[in-house]
Structure formats: structure tokens, C-alpha cells
Amino acid sequence: MTAAATERDEERRAMTASGEVAIDIAGMNKWFGEFHVLRDINLTVYRGERIVVCGPSGSGKSTLIRCINALEGHQAGRIVVEGTELSSDIKNIDRIRSEVGMCFQHFNLFPHLSVIENCTLAPIWVRREPKKEAEDRARYFLERVKIGDQALKYPGQLSGGQQQRVAIARSLCMQPRIMLFDEPTSALDPEMIKEVLDVMVDLAESGMTMLVVSHEMGFARQVAHRIIFMDEGQIVEQNEPEAFFNNPQSERTKLFLSQILSH
Amino acid sequence: MAGEKPVAFVAERQIPPSPPPVRTGGALGWARDNLFSGVFNSVATLLSLAFVAYILAMVVPWLFLDSVWNASSLQGCRQVDDGACLAVINERFLQFVFGFYPEELRWRPILAFVLLFVAIWPALFSSAPRKLLIFSALYPLLAYWLIWGGSLWGPVGAVVGIAIGWACIRFLPPLVRGRLDEGLAFLAAVGAGILATALWWLFCVIAFEDALSAVLAIGLEPVESARLGGFLLSTIIGVSGIAGSLPIGIVLALGRQSNLILIKAVCVGFIEFIRGVPLITLLFVAWLLLSYFLPPGTEFDLILRVVIMVTAFASAYMAEVIRGGLAGLPAGQYEAADSLGLDYWKSMRLIILPQALKISIPGIVNTFIGLFKDTTLVIIIGLLDPVGLLQPIRADQNWNGIVWELYGFIALFFFIFCFAMSRYSMYLERNLDVGHR
Numbered sequence: 001m002t003a004a005a006t007e008r009d010e011e012r013r014a015m016t017a018s019g020e021v022a023i024d025i026a027g028m029n030k031w032f033g034e035f036h037v038l039r040d041i042n043l044t045v046y047r048g049e050r051i052v053v054c055g056p057s058g059s060g061k062s063t064l065i066r067c068i069n070a071l072e073g074h075q076a077g078r079i080v081v082e083g084t085e086l087s088s089d090i091k092n093i094d095r096i097r098s099e100v101g102m103c104f105q106h107f108n109l110f111p112h113l114s115v116i117e118n119c120t121l122a123p124i125w126v127r128r129e130p131k132k133e134a135e136d137r138a139r140y141f142l143e144r145v146k147i148g149d150q151a152l153k154y155p156g157q158l159s160g161g162q163q164q165r166v167a168i169a170r171s172l173c174m175q176p177r178i179m180l181f182d183e184p185t186s187a188l189d190p191e192m193i194k195e196v197l198d199v200m201v202d203l204a205e206s207g208m209t210m211l212v213v214s215h216e217m218g219f220a221r222q223v224a225h226r227i228i229f230m231d232e233g234q235i236v237e238q239n240e241p242e243a244f245f246n247n248p249q250s251e252r253t254k255l256f257l258s259q260i261l262s263h
Numbered sequence: 264m265a266g267e268k269p270v271a272f273v274a275e276r277q278i279p280p281s282p283p284p285v286r287t288g289g290a291l292g293w294a295r296d297n298l299f300s301g302v303f304n305s306v307a308t309l310l311s312l313a314f315v316a317y318i319l320a321m322v323v324p325w326l327f328l329d330s331v332w333n334a335s336s337l338q339g340c341r342q343v344d345d346g347a348c349l350a351v352i353n354e355r356f357l358q359f360v361f362g363f364y365p366e367e368l369r370w371r372p373i374l375a376f377v378l379l380f381v382a383i384w385p386a387l388f389s390s391a392p393r394k395l396l397i398f399s400a401l402y403p404l405l406a407y408w409l410i411w412g413g414s415l416w417g418p419v420g421a422v423v424g425i426a427i428g429w430a431c432i433r434f435l436p437p438l439v440r441g442r443l444d445e446g447l448a449f450l451a452a453v454g455a456g457i458l459a460t461a462l463w464w465l466f467c468v469i470a471f472e473d474a475l476s477a478v479l480a481i482g483l484e485p486v487e488s489a490r491l492g493g494f495l496l497s498t499i500i501g502v503s504g505i506a507g508s509l510p511i512g513i514v515l516a517l518g519r520q521s522n523l524i525l526i527k528a529v530c531v532g533f534i535e536f537i538r539g540v541p542l543i544t545l546l547f548v549a550w551l552l553l554s555y556f557l558p559p560g561t562e563f564d565l566i567l568r569v570v571i572m573v574t575a576f577a578s579a580y581m582a583e584v585i586r587g588g589l590a591g592l593p594a595g596q597y598e599a600a601d602s603l604g605l606d607y608w609k610s611m612r613l614i615i616l617p618q619a620l621k622i623s624i625p626g627i628v629n630t631f632i633g634l635f636k637d638t639t640l641v642i643i644i645g646l647l648d649p650v651g652l653l654q655p656i657r658a659d660q661n662w663n664g665i666v667w668e669l670y671g672f673i674a675l676f677f678f679i680f681c682f683a684m685s686r687y688s689m690y691l692e693r694n695l696d697v698g699h700r
């Protein structure tokens with residue numbers, strides 16, 4: 001086990017011991033019509049923790065993180081985000097959404113707005129910040145994702161990797177306490193995956209609480225405190241990364257790992 | 264195996280970019296490529312050219328070379344030359360434009376028409392100063408006052424009604440905060456606002472107008488609706504319909520997508536009913552039936568009623584056009600707006616509608632053009648739009664027998680307006696195009 005990994009495990013134990021909970025999901029169930037997509041999910045995420053969620057397609061991992069900012073509603077159980085329980089109350093949902101940033105597989109930038117306008121829109125309209133302040137912060141985060149020189153372009157003029165980095169900057173401009181990533185590199189050409197992962201590693205080092213749905217196992221090994229494996233709507237296995245990769249317990253996890261690591 | 268090439272290959276140098284080959288032969292080459300590229304195409308080109316030449320040979324001498332501008336009757340025209348008798352348009356031009364609007368007051372519609380361009384300037388071109396939008400918002404009432412005249416306090420009373428409605432929507436929800444669901448409170452406030460405005464307009468405006476007129480009488484000489492006609496009338500109905508149908512259509516399209524059953528039902532019912540009924544039926548309703556539904560003694564102008572019906576008709580179509588645009592947006596745009604914490608109205612206004620409307624531009628302009636041409640249907644209920652003015656002219660002994668010149672002139676008027684709208688929509692599409700997704 002590498003020194004970095006050991007250090008990370010120590011970090012995680014300290015977070016758990018601190019008891020500062022960012023997200024608490026208890027007994028959560030969800031159905032799409034008749035289809036039971038999430039089954040009895042129990043998950044506690046501590047402040048500063050970085051979790052990678054993996055699993056075969058259709059296992060419910062995207063749905064799980066989309067429930068955390070109420071892009072999907074849940075039918076049973078409870079989800080508490082930063083002390084606020086998700087209910088049907090619109091005020092609660094909007095407050096949680098402004099605390100939780102999200103990056104999508106297909107970036108979902110606003111094509112009719114320039115890069116900088118994409119980044120300043122929510123701070124100006126949701127947080128009611130002065131335009132100047134919002135722009136200054138947008139420029140800071142665009143620099144941080146190494147794309148400051150493209151601020152006046154439109155999303156359609158950027159490559160996929162650049163667009164995803166803008167999407168990350170857009171979320172960060174709301175100064176969220178939690179960042180959700182829904183397969184952020186799955187729609188990218190191989191050459192561009194690294195530039196996005198680099199930004200995410202940088203973000204991880206800054207102490208952000210992160211939930212990442214991803215198949216980038218190298219990234220998971222490098223930054224995750226915990227890895228969660230889902231299959232058929234339930235959490236099948238979770239562990240610290242070294243233990244997860246080197247010594248998977250369930251048969252399904254072993255099969256999954258053998259399939260994605262064999263090439 | 265002998266003679267087989269080795270697989271390995273390494274490029275020895277970077278091939279520099281070079282300009283594309285020059286296209287062959289300028290205009291002649293273009294003609295050969297596009298007009299005479301084969302036997303069939305050559306024949307088709309020649310036949311088309313012959314047809315165009317044939318039409319021009321008929322029209323040009325008739326309309327330009329042999330036409331008569333100055334005569335007092337068709338016979339007079341014929342004595343001069345055998346081309347188009349444009350003297351009729353020369354003589355009746357002002358009537359075509361204004362109908363029977365009093366001659367000495369015609370500066371008022373002209374001023375209103377000029378101000379129309381000031382009012383739509385900020386709506387059409389983003390380079391215009393934003394402050395002008397205030398003028399645009401007040402323009403409808405200003406134009407109404409200029410054209411119909413009367414006391415200034417009438418339009419002011421109408422503005423007060425709108426202000427009352429707005430105040431209901433703005434200040435009622437905070438009063439019930441905590442006791443009522445937020446969305447429900449907002450809906451209730453909108454309902455109360457509309458009701459308050461309607462009640463004010465129906466019962467209080469006249470008293471308001473009389474009271475203030477007694478204090479300070481400012482007014483223009485009133486002009487009856489029956490004296491309005493011609494292109495003035497078409498423009499009034501068309502422009503009001505266009506200006507009204509877009510916002511109402513947007514609201515209907517959003518309502519149709521709403522999760523609130525009642526709102527959805529009202530919007531779907533309105534759209535389907537209005538779309539399922541011919542415009543002429545609606546115009547008859549406006550003409551004959553509407554007064555049964557209004558409080559007795561309400562003086563409700565016929566042109567205003569027609570404008571309301573035409574607007575409602577176009578709104579239903581507009582709603583469906585915009586719904587198409589809304590459906591054309593990827594779900595990711597809604598999700599991204601949600602995930603940033605934007606509420607429904609902000610995400611609609613800032614994210615969804617700008618894109619949906621851009622996709623819908625061709626359909627929207629199509630509806631505008633259709634609406635503008637449909638204004639000629641008001642002839643059915645006795646209003647004297649340009650087509651309505653034709654009948655008395657053709658019945659006039661002096662001009663009896665003239666057909667082409669008059670219809671052609673009206674067609675030209677509508678063509679200019681519709682073509683301008685079409686061109687503007689193309690400009691707008693180009694201007695809003697900021698790269699593919």
C-alpha cells in the first residue's frame with residue numbers, strides 16, 4: 001500500500017470520527033413506474049470526503065446522485081443534505097441546489113451564453129451578487145480550470161474537454177459545499193479525459209466534498225476516500241480504494257472489476 | 264512472400280497546407296455547372312428563361328411603359344394609353360391608406376405610425392438603447408389615444424388598471440406567506456390581479472375618466488371606429504395581433520407544459536378550441552355575440568373586439584409553435600438550470616425561452632405573416648380594410664371594370680410587409696447563431 005493511500009485512509013477515518021455529515025441518506029427507495037431503480041440505499045458522506053461510485057450501466061448510480069440535488073425525486077426514505085431534508089418544498093430544494101454543484105456527462109452548458117455568462121448567471125440571479133463580483137470570481141475559477149483565455153467564446157466553439165472544464169467552473173462559481181459528478185469523462189475523446197481529471201484532482205486537493213460517478217479507476221485509486229459499487233439498484237460493496245481493488249469481497253464486484261480492468 | 268510491401272511506415276515530413284484549387288471559369292463556368300450541366304437541365308433552363316421573358320414582356324409595357332397616372336376615369340385612361348390605369352390608385356391613394364379618417368386629423372395616425380418604429384426598435388435590434396423599452400410598453404395606449412382621440416384620461420385609466428393588477432400580483436403573496444403554499448399563493452394573486460384589472464376596466468375607468476376630465480380636460484378630437492379603414496386598419500389589427508399573440512402564446516405554451524392540472528387544462532382547452540374554429544366564426548362572435556356577455560350598456564369598440572379575437576386566434580397557433588421549440592431543447596438544459604438553483608421563472612426566462620424562441624423563429628414569423636394577411640377577413644363583418652374599400656371603388660361609375668391594378672396594389676402592400684418580416688427573421692436567425700451545440 002502506498003504512503004499516499006495510507007495517508008488518505010487516515011484522513012477518511014478522521015472525517016468519520018469528526019461526525020461532520022455532508023449528506024445522509026437513510027432507507028431511500030425509488031421506482032421508475034414499476035421498476036425498482038434504487039433499493040434501500042443507506043449512505044453517509046462526511047465533509048471533505050471523496051467518493052467514487054461505480055457499477056454496470058443501469059445499476060442506478062446516476063439516479064442515486066441525481067436524487068441528492070432532487071433532479072429525481074425519491075419515494076421512500078430520507079435524504080438530508082447539509083442539515084436540510086429534501087422534501088417537496090420548493091424553497092428547500094432551491095436552497096440545496098445552490099449548495100450542491102453538479103457536472104453532467106454532456107456538460108449541459110447554455111449554448112446561447114458565452115463562457116463567462118454561463119459562469120456568472122447563477123451567482124447573479126440566484127445569489128443576487130453584483131455583476132462585477134460574479135465576473136471576478138468567474139475569471140478566477142476559469143483560470144483555475146486553465147481556460148481563462150476562452151472566457152468570451154461560446155460553448156459551441158470549444159472542445160469537449162474545454163466544455164466540461166467550463167461546466168466545472170460554472171458549478172464552482174456558486175461556491176458549493178458539495179460537488180456531484182455524473183460520468184464527467186464518458187462523453188470525451190481519450191485525449192481530453194486527462195485535462196478534465198486533472199482539474200478534478202486539483203479540486204479534490206482543495207478539500208471539496210465530492211461524489212463522482214465514474215469508470216476512471218485510475219482517478220478513483222488516486223483521489224477517492226471510499227469506493228462504492230452498485231448493482232441492480234443497491235449498494236453491493238464499499239471500501240477504501242486499495243482494499244476495494246486488491247481484495248473485492250462480493251462475486252459481482254469481482255466480475256465487474258475483471259471486466260473493466262482486463263483491457 | 265516475395266514482392267509484399269512492408270507494413271511499417273513513418274512520415275518523413277509534415278505536409279504543409281496549400282490553397283484549394285481555383286474554381287474553373289468564372290461566370291461561364293458557373294453557368295455551365297449550374298444551368299447547362301446536361302441535356303435535361305439545358306432544356307429546363309431555356310424553357311424557364313422563355314417563360315420569364317414572356318411574363319416580363321406582358322407586364323413591363325402594361326405596368327411601366329403604357330401606364331396612365333393622370334386621368335379621372337377608366338375611359339380617360341384608355342384615351343391616353345392602353346396600359347395599367349394607375350390613375351385610380353393615384354386618385355384613391357389616401358383613402359386606401361386612411362379609410363374615411365378625417366382629412367385634417369390624418370397627422371395623428373401618421374405620427375402613431377412613425378412612433379411605432381421607435382417603439383419596436385429596441386424589440387428588434389439589440390443595439391437600441393434599453394431605456395426605450397419603457398416607451399415601447401406605453402406605446403399601445405399612446406397609439407390608441409392618437410388614433411381614436413378622446414380624453415387622455417381614458418388610456419391613463421387603462422394603465423391604472425394594469426398597475427392595480429400588477430400590485431395584486433406583487434404584494435398579495437407576501438401577505439399570506441406561511442399560511443398558503445407558495446405556488447398556490449402566486450396563482451391566487453395572479454387570478455386576483457386579473458380580476459381586479461378586469462373589474463376596474465369594466466366599472467371604474469369611465470368614472471375615473473369623467474372625474475379627471477372635470478378637473479383637467481386634456482383630449483384630442485375623437486374619431487369613430489367606423490371612419491377607420493384601409494391600410495391603417497390592417498396595420499392596427501395586424502400589429503396589435505402580432506404584439507399580443509407572442510407573449511400570450513408563450514404563456515399558453517408554458518401553461519400547457521405545467522404540472523398544475525388546472526392551468527394545463529385551461530391552456531389546452533383554449534388552444535384546442537380556438538384552433539378548432541375558423542377565424543371567420545370568431546370574427547362573427549366578436550361582431551354579434553360578444554355584447555351579450557358584457558354588462559349591459561358597455562360601449563365596446565368593434566375594432567377592439569376584432570383585435571382581441573385575432574390575437575386569441577394567433578396566440579393559439581403561436582403556443583403550438585413555441586411548444587415545438589420547447590420540446591426541441593435537450594432535457595439537459597432544464598436539468599442544468601435546475602441544478603444551479605434557478606427557480607422556474609428564472610430558468611424559463613434566462614435559459615429555456617431564449618433558446619426555444621430561437622428555434623421557433625421560422626414558425627413564429629410564419630404565424631405573424633399568416634395573421635397579417637388574415638386581417639383582410641374583417642371585410643366579412645363590414646370593416647373597410649383595403650379589400651373592403653375595393654367594392655365602392657369598383658362600383659364607382661368612373662372606375663368600373665378595373666381589377667388588376669387595384670388587387671395588385673393591395674397585394675404589393677401586403678407583400679412588402681410580409682417580405683420585410685421574412686427578411687428580418689432571417690437576419691435574426693443569423694444574428695443569434697452562436698455556433699452549433
